[in-house]
Amino acid sequence: MKNLFHISFFLFGVLGHAQTALYNSGNIRIHDQGQLGFHTDLINDAAFDENQGLAGFYGNDQIYVSGAFAPTFYDMEIANPTGVLLQTGINNLNNTNFVVGDFLTVRNQSDVYYNFLQNAFYVGDSDISQVDGYAAVTQQANFTFPIGDGVQLRPLILQSESENPLAKCAYFFENPGNPTSIDDSFDPSIASRELGGVTGVEFWRLEGNIPSIVSISWNERSNIAALTEEVANLMVVGWSKAEKQWVPLGPTAGVGELTSGFASSESFIPDDYEAITFGTLDVPEDFLDLENYIVSANGDGINDILMIPELLELSPNNHLKIYNRFGSLVFEQENYTDQFKGYSNVSNFVIDREQGLPADVYFYIVTMDDLGLDFQGFLYLTR
Template identity: 90%
Template sequence: MKNLCYLSFFLFGVLGHAQTALYNSGNIRIHDQGQLGFHTDLINDAAFDENVGLAGFYGNDQIYVSGAFAPTFYDMEIANPTGVLLQTGINNLNNTNFIVGDFLTFKNQTDVSYTFLQNAFYVGDSDISQVDGYAGVTGQSSFTFPVGDGVQLRPLILRSESENPLTKCAYFFENPGSPTSISDSFDPTLSSRELGGVTGVEFWRLQGSVPSTIQISWNERSNIPFLTDDVNTIMVVGWSKAEKQWVPLGPTGAVGDLSTGYASSESFIPDDYEAITFGTLDVPEDFLDLENYIVSANGDGINDILMIPELLELSPNNHLKIYNRFGSLVFEQENYTDQFKGYSNVSNFVIDREQGLPADVYFYIVTMDDLGLDFQGFLYLTR
């Protein structure tokens, strides 16, 4: 015998809103094989979290979900072209089926999200059905956020070192320097010295406490040709909370062309950054060539250490960065003297530290703060 969904609720008119609402003040439960379709608003002021069947949002009028408690549904689907506005969050235990319409949240309220729990997943996300606002995930280490701006799906792929207690993501098709959805701003002209530019077209906001890598993509609407004419210079950048500027979050070496493509980051902690977008590692025109160096880290006492005499003599206040041929940062030192001996000191660079960096050609950038000059060159590491 098919299990039924037994409900205890009241229907009443909502002042200022044309349609009625389902008001839950008791203990609603969707049993196995049960189905509950919402064609009206949901005001959830009691526990609604022991569900097994299917809950769906249907119709053509926008539906509001509000109340003191976030409902937790097992299987979910949305087939409402005007969308479902979340004034309180929704949790999904199993599957979400995006058919048509968006789950919407206020982008200036990060505490409300459509959240996928530990074993939850989704299907059907597209330009016509997504999360326009904050999507969250808990208890998972890898997840693709089905976020967008209600016009295009603009997912962010997250890969974390361990399961996330909770991480959230939203996409903004807005200039980060003057966004309309939030009061914060992240001026694209404020960036660290190694960046050549930061896009003023779009950005993502990502919250999370677990070290993670991400992948974001661009399309024709991203207007990448305005940022650069060389795909190889594109990288993921983040607005640092500590530095109050855009800084690199990954290597160059993006995949694609100027119309479509994607870039990946190195490992970082999302909570350390306010926003994420695309930037370039273009070499500024005022870079001057210093010498190219050879470091033979074999312990014979000859060229075992990278020595740049000009730093100590002309600019004790300096900043050295060394990158491998793929654009990944492998060594960084402020006020460098002679610390580089062929080993990485960057915690997020995966390597056998006891064996040191592999013999190869490396690229270095050094900032001489006392002179206001930047230099670049190549480093040949042998063993």
């Protein structure tokens, strides 16, 4: 009863100043199995970090989170189509459930972000529910940032050599040479000699001090066809703080087609670069196309297993990698014969792993070591 009285008292006090909000100055706590639903703003001016249970943001009116302290919640949920605007950050200890609506941050203030702590994860991210602005991760080495621009989910996959004390990322559907939401600019025409071009459509900003590999994906809105006609010529590029120009972060070639695909970098330190996006090599790398395959992993004996005849016939010494549409590695096998049956065999964020990978379009890369050739193609997984 004491906690309930405390909350209502400060609600009255804030309402008396014509501002509808829950004001926390201490002594509020969500206990195990407890649930607290926010339908109004949260002003957090005291420690709010010993919570368990669920904190949810609901309703149809945009909710503001502000105050001197970033609250720390155990489980979180957002089901508010107009979103939650963060004027101070939020920390998540366990799970975030994206249902509808975005956590929004101001893109020219990277010190305010939605922070996934050491064991935190999320489910349900989509075009209608994401972090529209800066998301961060603390004490994790591998993480996929559930970020976008409020219209589309545009994640960045981070694979670091060790746990990040703090890494944060935001996506910008803006011309890097003339962005509207930040003061800095990164002219696509200013690039090192190795590069043939840099996109003027979109970019990501990633902060972190641990050497890392990143993967980013493109879609129809990315207009990759305006940059190149050869997907294999695509690579990840970064705006170097030291050189004040775009430089290659590859040379890993792009995988997919002009309307959908991804590219991965080599290891680099994110804090050495202001922005990341897609560029092209001045001299294209040659990739040959194999067939596109269908795997219907339903146990009917027809196309249940991925079979690539060229591997058995021409190159027993090979290396197969399969990626999902966002560029996350889901299967890897050296000297592949017939091991892929629709299940992931690598450590990643696949949910319900025992149920198998979801039906979708996947990309594969085959390195034929016997021939010194690289091949790529599409894989259509059905169930």
